[in-house]
Amino acid sequence: MAAGTIEYLSWSAFLVTSPGGVRVLIDPWISGSDESKVPPAKRSVEDLAQVVDLMLLTHAANDHRGQAFAILSAGKATLGASIDVRILAGEAGIAASRMVSMVPNSPYVTGDVTVIPVEAKHLSSSQLASGQWLIGQPLSYFVKFGDGTGLFHSGDTAITLDLGLWAELYQPTVALLAIGGLIHGTKQPVIEMSPREAALTAKMMKVQAVVPCHYAPDARLQAEVSDCVRELAPGIRPVVLAPGESMEISASGPHR
Secondary structure (H helix, E strand, O other), X not given: OOOEEEEEXXXXXXXXXXXXXXXXXXXXXXXXXXXXXXXXXXOOHHHHHHHOOEEEXXXXXXXXXXXXXXXXXXXXOEEEEOHHHHHHHHXXXXXXXXXXXXXXXXXXXXXXXXXXXXEOOOOEEEEOOOOOEEEEOOEEEEEEEOOOOEEEEOOOOOOOOHHHHHHHHHOOOEEEEEOOOOEOOOOOEOOOOOHHHHHHHHHHHOOOEEEEEOOOOOHHHHHHHHHHHHHHOOOOEEOOOOOOOEEEEEOOEEEO
């Protein structure tokens, strides 16, 4: 039986392929940033547009929305997101018929994939061309496959005890957890989840493996995450993926 795969693109962007071949793109900021030392993805807008079936956006921030609307415009994928992101997509010319509303804890099913959005402890704000501000509900996502395996993508959520309850309900195999941040006007990075908090989150969620994301390549930070997971969540495997690398998710466990 085919296994699901997770391909790390860059930052918080992942391309997920289900055992049945459904391709889900999450938070496609693939351009990278020289200023922030975030590398570009090895896949292009055109490449992704040809293969993606469903795109999930966790919130409206530029480092998560990224090249989403360009990919949608060049392809036929369906967009799943909160109302503020869907308003932005409509302003960018994406037809409403190609969007689905992501309501916390309400499953959306396509092929052998079930998506369960949950509330993220974060914020989602953006501005229309008119200057009007939009405020929406940031999300995290559980992506479940028909064989019972699946993953959790944190988006930018901070640690919360809710994650343990949701994981008990939706039983992810792998957690993709944001551990870093970009420098904003304060000249300090906004970091929603530290490596220690990520390790405790993995422990709460009882996953088999944790993949750190949302950070510029940093060997020290990668080592810190791995050390925290081994110390605080023994038995859970830390998996550090470089842009372009993939791992499998199967009933027997995750494999690189």
